[in-house]
Amino acid sequence: STFAEMGIAFLLFMVGLELDLSRLKQVGRVSVLCGLGQIAITFTFGFLLSTLLGFQQLESFYIAFILTISSTMVVIKLLSDKNELDTLHGKIALGILLVQDIVTILVLAMLTNIGSLSLSTVADPLLKGLGLVSIAIVAGVYVTPFLLRYIARSIELLFLFALSWCFVFAASSFVLGLSIGVGAFLAGLSLAAFPYNIEIIGRIKSLRDFFATIFFVSLGMQIPAHLVFLPEAIIFSLFVLLGNILIVLLIVTLLGYKKRTSFLSALYLAQISEFSLIMASEGLRLGHISYDVFSMIIFIGVTTITISSYFIIHGPEIYRRMSPVLRVIDRISKDKELEHLPKGHKNHVIVFGCKRMGYKIVRTLQKFRRDFLVVDINPDVIDSLICQTISCIYGDIGDFEILDRINLKNADAVISTVPDQKDNLFMIDEIKRVNADALIVVTSDDLDGALRLYNAGADYVMLPRMLAGDAISEFMERHMKCGDKRVLGEHMKCRKRLDQIKSEHIMRLEEIKRDELLRKYEPSFLKALEKKFDRGRDHKEY
Secondary structure (H helix, E strand, O other): OHHHHHHHHHHHHHHHHHOOHHHHHHHHHHHHHHHHHHHHHHHHHHHHHHHHOOOOHHHHHHHHHHHHOOOHHHHHHHHHHOOOOOOHHHHHHHHHHHHHHHHHHHHHHHHHHOOOOOHHHHHHHHHHHHHHHHHHHHHHHHHHHHHHHHHOOOHHHHHHHHHHHHHHHHHHHHHOOOOHHHHHHHHHHHHOOOOOHHHHHHHHHHHHHHHHHHHHHHHHHOOOOOOOOHHHHHHHHHHHHHHHHHHHHHHHHHOOOOHHHHHHHHHOOOOOOHHHHHHHHHHHHOOOOOHHHHHHHHHHHHHHHHHHHHHHHOHHHHHHHHOOOOHHHHHHOOOOOOEEOOOOOOOOEEEEOOOHHHHHHHHHHHHOOOOEEEEEOOHHHHHHHHHOOOOEEEOOOOOHHHHHHOOHHHOOEEEEOOOOHHHHHHHHHHHHHHOOOOEEEEEOOOHHHHHHHHHHOOOEEEOHHHHHHHHHHHHHHHHHOOOOOOOHHHHHHHHHHHHHHHHHHHHHHHHHHHHHHHOOOOHHHHHHHHHHHHHHHHHHHO
C-alpha cells in the first residue's frame, strides 16, 4: 500500500512537471468556463444517475464527482506522443484538466468532514487546500528561481533537489490531512515553468516507472473476479465515455470554437482521473463508500482509460467519420478559430507547417512576391502570422474541411513540412482529385515513407535527416580538400576557412533565433524593438 501511494505520488509529480501553465494563457477563459461548467453539469447528472441506480447519497456524491474529473496523466502522455500539446484542442483540454485538478484538490481537502457539513467543517479544510495551492504558486515564483540558479549547475544536485521538493510538498499535504499525491502534483506544477523540468523528468522517470508498476498491479489485484455492481459499472463507464464528450463538446462550441476543435477537446477527456482513484481510496478509508463501490470505481477507471486511449490515438480518424453528424455544431459556433484569409487566392502556394523549415520557405515566397497561404496547427504560430498580416489559417493537414477552405483547386503548389505520413497521403489524394496539375512537395522521416509518398503522386519528398547528412558531407569535403595538414601554411589556410564557415554559421543561427523571438511580440512592440536595434547599429557605425 505504501509503495502504491508512492507510485501515484511520483506519477502526479511528473504530471505537474509536464503541465506548463504558460502554454495555457491563450485559452484561459475557455478553460475556466468549460472546466467549471463541465464539472457542474457532469456532477449533477452523475449524482442523479447514481441515485436512480439505488446508491446512498454519500456514495452518489463520491461516484458523481469521480465521474466528473479526467486523467491529466493519460492526456498529457498521449498528446505528448502525438506532438499535440501545442495545438488549440490540446491546450483547451489541458486547461480544462487543470481546472478539474484544482477543484479536486479542494474537494479532497473536505472529504474528512463531508458527513457533517457546517461552516467551520467546510472552511477549515478548504483554507488548507487553498493554502497549499498558494504556497506552490508563491514558491514557484519567488523561491525556486533563486534556488535553481545555483542548484542547476550540478545535475546530481538538481535530481536530489527535485526529489526533496516532491517529498516536502507530499509531507506538507499529509500534515494538512490531504493525500500525498496532491502535494506531489503541486510540487511538480511549481517547477513546470522552468527549463530544467525536462532534465528532472528524465532523471525521475525510472523511479516513477518502478513505483507506478506497483501501483497499477495493486490496482488490478483489487478488482474482484465477480463484480457486484457490474451492470452499474458498465452504465457509468458509458456515461463517462459518451456523456462527458457530449457535455464538453457543447460547452466549447457555445464558447465559439469550430466543430473539429470542440470535438477533439471533448474526445480527449473521456476517462476518469488518477485523482478519482485517490478519492475512492480516501472514501474507502473513511468508511464513506463500501468495498464493492470501490471495486466498481476501479473497474470504471480501467475501462475508460483503456478505451479513451484509443480515442486519443485515433482522434483525427474518428473525427473524419463523425464529421457529417457534427455539421450542426458549426451553426451554433461563433467562429473563434484563428485565421487571416483575404479573398481571391488564385495560383497561390499553400504551405503546411510554419516552424523553422516552413518559415524559411515563407520568407523565400515573400522575397519572390508570390501569393501564398500558411496552414498550421499551433495557435501561437498563427497568432504571430496574423500580426505580420500573412495569409494563414489554423488547421490540420488531415482535416478535409480545411483543404476545402484553402482553395486547393486553384493552387499552383502545395508544400508540406509536416512529416506525418498518413496526413500527407490523405492530402496528396485530395490534391490529385481536385487539382492534378499542382506541384506537390512533402516531407518524410524515413526512406520507406518517402517511396510510398512518391508512389502516391508526390513530385518531391524532403528527408530532413538526409539533407542534414548531405550538408555535413559537403562540410567534410571542404575540410578534406584543405591540403596536407603537415604543411604549416596549408594547415593555417584550412583553419582560417573553417573559422570563416563557423563564424557565418553562428551569425545565421543568431539571426534565426532573433527572428523567432521578434515574431512572438505584437507588431507595435516589434517596431519599437527594431527602432532600438537600428539606433544601436547607427551608434556603432558612428
